């Protein structure tokens with residue numbers, strides 16, 4: 070923009086040649102300063118986020134790595150309020166140029182049980198619209214973040230729980246839990262953005278099998294198909310391994326890294342950005358089908374009986 074302004078204002082006074090030289094000097098200076106500024110900023114803008122009871126953000130001053138802990142007991146059911154808190158936390162992290170983020174859970178045996186079924190059962194259209202839009206926002210911000218991300222999966226991660234983990238760039242999971250996208254088993258069709266994250270994590274063939282069968286994998290099987298990257302015995306160790314993964318970026322230009330990530334994920338992000346309303350309409354019309362509502366109601370009952 071500066072260059073455009075400069076060009077338009079000097080139009081009457083300078084020859085073409087003079088303009089070209091000056092434009093080149095300004096452009097070089099700006100890009101040099103921009104690079105230096107961006108490389109510098111991470112060291113000076115770490116922050117302490119105001120505490121939200123649903124999402125705790127803890128930034129390590131030295132490493133610049135944030136641990137983002139979901140805290141909605143008993144199972145981190147993804148409600149509108151939890152999505153809103155995550156969306157806000159992701160904005161704060163983005164604006165404060167942290168070095169990396171690790172997503173984890175305060176529930177002892179559950180990373181996240183996925184979407185809160187209460188949001189899907191007998192839904193109010195206005196609230197569901199806000200819920201779905203915030204769900205989309207969280208995915209766009211997490212999957213498209215400029216900072217590197219990892220998930221320390223310290224418990225079960227079915228459906229939406231798995232979706233959060235696979236939107237990150239690296240996953241470390243504790244043993245003896247289950248992870249996967251079991252939507253088809255619930256009669257639900259996985260939305261496009263969820264399919265994109267899965268395809269970005271495992272091979273196309275594994276993604277097709279996993280999504281159509283709705284398989285929930287054990288930690289060990291998840292490692293075999295590449296759904297997770299490492300196994301760690303406890304949550305603390307899982308966080309440590311995630312930190313090690315993120316620390317590798319200390320030797321990489323943050324600008325080069327974030328542009329590369331963005332360009333690899335751009336197509337998936339645009340696919341949702343271009344059809345957010347349509348995506349909502351498809352889910353809303355499916356969701357209110359009496360047969361789907363009955364299925365969700367029965368499923369909720371079966372969870373309670375258990």
Ligand SMILES: CCCCCCCCCC/C=C\CC(=O)SCCNC(=O)CCNC(=O)[C@H](O)C(C)(C)COP(=O)(O)OP(=O)(O)OC[C@H]1O[C@@H](n2cnc3c(N)ncnc32)[C@H](O)[C@@H]1OP(=O)(O)O
Pocket residue numbers: 143144146178179181182183184185186187189225227228229230251252256257258259260263352355356361369372373374375
């Ligand atoms: C055709 C189109 C339809 C359109 C629909 C749109 C949606 C598409 C979007 C797709 C994306 C994601 C989909 C989802 O995420 S749907 C949610 C799927 N989740 C699950 O199947 C997980 C269900 N939960 C479990 O399997 C287990 O709870 C657990 C996570 C393995 C933990 O087991 P646990 O023994 O430790 O705990 P448990 O006793 O089962 O649960 C404790 C209480 O929590 C309640 N609860 C569990 N999960 C949920 C949930 N997802 N939402 C709300 N409540 C949940 C459970 O009922 C217990 O309650 P209570 O204490 O008995 O009252």
